[in-house]
Amino acid sequence: QVQLVESGGGLVQPGGSLRLSCAASGSIFSLYTMGWYRQAPGKERELVAGITSSYRTNYADSVKGRFTISRDNAKKTVYLQMNSLKPEDTAVYYCRQSLADTTLYWGQGTQVTVSS
Numbered sequence: 001q002v003q004l005v006e007s008g009g010g011l012v013q014p015g016g017s018l019r020l021s022c023a024a025s026g027s028i029f030s031l032y033t034m035g036w037y038r039q040a041p042g043k044e045r046e047l048v049a050g051i052t053s054s055y056r057t058n059y060a061d062s063v064k065g066r067f068t069i070s071r072d073n074a075k076k077t078v079y080l081q082m083n084s085l086k087p088e089d090t091a092v093y094y095c096r097q098s099l100a101d102t103t104l105y106w107g108q109g110t111q112v113t114v115s116s
Contacts, residue, residue: 002026002105004095009110012085016114020080022095022107033098034071034078038091038112045094049080062088085114 008020020036035050049059049069057069068081078095095107 004107029076030073
């Protein structure tokens with residue numbers, strides 16, 4: 001049984017930065033696509049950024065140029081560096097592990113609040 005544990009969320013002022021981490025248990029982390037999603041109150045969960053096993057990345061238009069996803073296979077961890085944060089980035093951020101676009105596991109989520 002794989003567990004995905006997110007950390008790094010919190011309260012930050014507009015324009016600030018946070019780095020989220022998602023640590024995975026289990027083996028063969030390097031084979032899977034990892035993604036960050038977010039869900040704001042009253043809204044559907046949406047893709048923020050993804051990174052494949054070959055390190056190809058994709059981003060939601062709303063975060064391009066501000067967020068960077070990366071992975072460290074040796075540490076079985078995926079990161080989301082978030083810069084120039086805006087109030088509309090406020091949401092619960094979830095980590096997802098997938099293979100061939102099939103969800104394998106979700107993390108429990110970490111709250112990010114951008115407010116002055």
